[in-house]
Amino acid sequence: MELKEKILSSFMAFEEKIADVNSDLHDLRISAIKNFENKGFPTKKEEAWKYTSLNAILKNDFSVFPKKENTIDFADVKKYFLNDVDTYKVVFVDGKFSSYLSSTTHDGLDVCLMSSALDKPKYKTYIDEYFNKIANTEDSLTSLNTAFSQEGAYVNIPKNKIVDKPIEILYFSTGSEVALMTQPRNLVIVGENAQVQIVERHQSLNENPVLTNSVTEIFAQKRAMVDYYKIQNDLQTANLIDNTYIAQKQDSYVSVHTFSFGGNITRNNLNFYHQGEHINSTLKGITIIGDKQHVDHYTLVQHATPNCESHQNYKTILDGSATGVFNGKIFVEKEAQKTDAFQQNNNILLSDKATINAKPQLEIFADDVKCSHGCTIGQLDETAMFYMQQRGIGKKEAKALLMYAFTSEVTNSVKIPELRAKIARIIADKLGVNMGFDI
Amino acid sequence: MLQIKNLHASVEDKDILKGINLEIKAGEVHAIMGPNGAGKSTLSSIIAGNENYEVSEGEILLEGEDISELAPEERAHKGVFLSFQYPVEIPGVSVTNFIKTAINESRKARGEEDMPANEMLKMIREKSELLEMDRKFLSRSLNEGFSGGEKKRNEIFQMAMLEPKLAILDETDSGLDIDALRIVANGVNKLKNENNAVLVITHYQRLLDYIIPDFVHVLMDGKIVKSGDASLALELEEKGYDWIKAEIQ
Numbered sequence: 004m005e006l007k008e009k010i011l012s013s014f015m016a017f018e019e020k021i022a023d024v025n026s027d028l029h030d031l032r033i034s035a036i037k038n039f040e041n042k043g044f045p046t047k048k049e050e051a052w053k054y055t056s057l058n059a060i061l062k063n064d065f066s067v068f069p070k071k072e073n074t075i076d077f078a079d080v081k082k083y084f085l086n087d088v089d090t091y092k093v094v095f096v097d098g099k100f101s102s103y104l105s106s107t108t109h110d111g112l113d114v115c116l117m118s119s120a121l122d123k124p125k126y127k128t129y130i131d132e133y134f135n136k137i138a139n140t141e142d143s144l145t146s147l148n149t150a151f152s153q154e155g156a157y158v159n160i161p162k163n164k165i166v167d168k169p170i171e172i173l174y175f176s177t178g179s180e181v182a183l184m185t186q187p188r189n190l191v192i193v194g195e196n197a198q199v200q201i202v203e204r205h206q207s208l209n210e211n212p213v214l215t216n217s218v219t220e221i222f223a224q225k226r227a228m229v230d231y232y233k234i235q236n237d238l239q240t241a242n243l244i245d246n247t248y249i250a251q252k253q254d255s256y257v258s259v260h261t262f263s264f265g266g267n268i269t270r271n272n273l274n275f276y277h278q279g280e281h282i283n284s285t286l287k288g289i290t291i292i293g294d295k296q297h298v299d300h301y302t303l304v305q306h307a308t309p310n311c312e313s314h315q316n317y318k319t320i321l322d323g324s325a326t327g328v329f330n331g332k333i334f335v336e337k338e339a340q341k342t343d344a345f346q347q348n349n350n351i352l353l354s355d356k357a358t359i360n361a362k363p364q365l366e367i368f369a370d371d372v373k374c375s376h377g378c379t380i381g382q383l384d385e386t387a388m389f390y391m392q393q394r395g396i397g398k399k400e401a402k403a404l405l406m407y408a409f410t411s412e413v414t415n416s417v418k419i420p421e422l423r424a425k426i427a428r429i430i431a432d433k434l435g436v437n438m439g440f441d442i
Numbered sequence: 443m444l445q446i447k448n449l450h451a452s453v454e455d456k457d458i459l460k461g462i463n464l465e466i467k468a469g470e471v472h473a474i475m476g477p478n479g480a481g482k483s484t485l486s487s488i489i490a491g492n493e494n495y496e497v498s499e500g501e502i503l504l505e506g507e508d509i510s511e512l513a514p515e516e517r518a519h520k521g522v523f524l525s526f527q528y529p530v531e532i533p534g535v536s537v538t539n540f541i542k543t544a545i546n547e548s549r550k551a552r553g554e555e556d557m558p559a560n561e562m563l564k565m566i567r568e569k570s571e572l573l574e575m576d577r578k579f580l581s582r583s584l585n586e587g588f589s590g591g592e593k594k595r596n597e598i599f600q601m602a603m604l605e606p607k608l609a610i611l612d613e614t615d616s617g618l619d620i621d622a623l624r625i626v627a628n629g630v631n632k633l634k635n636e637n638n639a640v641l642v643i644t645h646y647q648r649l650l651d652y653i654i655p656d657f658v659h660v661l662m663d664g665k666i667v668k669s670g671d672a673s674l675a676l677e678l679e680e681k682g683y684d685w686i687k688a689e690i691q
Contacts, residue, residue, distance in 0.1 A: 083661060219665075386528075389492050389493075392514035395519055395544050395547045400547065408534045
């Protein structure tokens with residue numbers, strides 16, 4: 004049976020098991036699965052998927068539900084957490100919540116489970132107001148997630164609350180199934196003047212194939228500040244489709260940093276929608292991959308209101324036969340006068356077989372705006388290599404130092420010091436060197 | 443210290459050096475002057491091991507050992523230092539971290555342990571004071587946003603830290619105002635001793651007012667066409683290079 008058929012028939016079983024308190028949710032799931040049924044998985048014929056083919060991975064016989072609940076020891080997965088700092092934690096193992104590994108709260112803010120939020124009447128007003136409100140209902144993969152959405156992180160920060168420690172959202176796959184597909188669903192609501200930092204990570208623990216189709220909706224109210232970090236450093240058998248939708252109100256600031264260091268196919272659909280003036284949206288990313296890995300960043304910033312700014316900065320280093328895609332779309336509506344939109348995408352190819360497809364897409368309908376983009380594709384600077392070697396630094400270390408320097412604009416803007424150190428360690432590890440100092 | 447014998451070099455099939463002979467003994471300061479395009483910077487790059495140039499003939503000996511086949515970092519480990527005309531910017535790596543890495547890489551290559559942190563700090567303090575560098579400067583990203591003078595001062599700071607046997611200063615005076623020139627030259631003079639040597643590559647005589655050379659060589663069209671003492675530099679400053687051209691012909 005083809006995966007699509009399997010998914011459609013599994014949906015019936017899934018619906019029967021779920022007793023939705025909220026009948027609107029039931030309707031939502033039904034219309035979502037219909038959209039997925041009509042459109043199916045995206046193919047390379049679609050412009051948005053021109054450079055990323057899911058064909059090969061869809062041949063796996065993915066289970067749509069894990070057959071049993073699996074547990075893992077903290078000691079085995081400790082390294083995937085931020086260790087040197089206290090955090091709230093929402094942890095899932097094969098799509099199921101792990102209370103043992105988590106550290107949730109309802110004390111002054113909600114950091115808990117999507118399933119509770121969907122099931123319990125006390126959250127109904129929030130679910131009615133926010134759930135699936137900015138996720139693209141036309142997108143087939145987002146619809147697929149909506150149809151099966153049940154588990155994930157639910158974060159609700161009330162007005163004026165400055166969250167005292169970062170929130171970690173972790174999804175582990177144990178590989179106890181031959182192949183597993185999961186549909187994590189996160190909802191993040193950040194109230195007026197509230198501030199929060201969130202780190203999200205998906206991690207396979209063995210080499211059975213995994214396909215994660217994740218949807219995250221983030222709502223930033225007036226003057227809210229949100230820093231969201233995605234760490235993608237998964238095994239070669241893990242595939243991730245990340246669909247993130249962000250709605251921002253007046254004077255809010257949201258940054259999303261995406262660190263793509265591993266996985267088989269990784270697709271990041273990152274969408275920002277402006278719903279007020281003086282909004283700042285920041286999108287940054289570092290991609291360092293090799294072998295036959297593939298990472299596709301597909302960003303959209305929808306400038307719909309005047310006096311807002313957006314900054315994009317993506318750095319890519321490709322080795323082996325790796326392929327990278329950067330498609331950055333900036334849409335400036337007629338009303339969005341005085342928009343300041345900037346996009347920067349720099350790529351380094353270390354091998355003749357590596358490929359990057361870089362495509363800035365600016366559609367501007369307002370006449371008083373500042374929009375610019377810059378894209379470079381190159382090799383390592385030979386003069387800089389010679390300079391460092393002249394100072395006694397070996398070729399390998401010099402290369403690593405240069406690549407580190409190349410990515411530093413993005414690493415330096417990570418606001419959690421422990422995370423910044425962790426990212427630097429991962430980069431050093433990817434580059435196969437010990438830098439000899441803390442970077 | 444350094445012996446260059448009949449050195450020929452080319453880049454992309456264009457001959458640039460056409461038979462250079464030069465001997466620099468420990469304790470000496472030599473200057474190479476010459477018009478633009480004579481091959482001055484090429485010579486310094488080749489001594490340091492820049493792989494963009496093809497050495498077709500000749501030898502480069504450092505303390506009697508032929509280094510012409512060694513990688514740039516191996517030459518650095520043996521004590522060759524080149525102060526760049528255009529130092530490279532490396533964002534995200536501080537001056538301090540860069541010099542630490544450079545020193546410890548050289549020590550590692552010589553089979554030594556890393557320099558202890560307190561020793562390193564003490565040395566950084568001493569040498570940065572020698573070059574009248576602001577402490578804040580040390581935590582800035584290497585050369586990023588530095589003025590011309592700051593870049594050159596930083597080069598000499600690195601030279602002071604690495605304590606090379608042979609220091610080549612490639613157009614170190616370009617882009618320096620008179621105060622920076624004095625500080626840089628003063629730094630070089632203090633580092634100078636009977637066990638090391640300095641090769642100054644320059645277009646103008648100006649720097650040689652501060653770093654007095656024992657020998658001055660004129661490089662023209664890939665060859666050393668005239669050598670003399672410090673007075674030759676003054677003569678060049680006054681009369682330009684045309685009279686030498688006439689003399690050769």
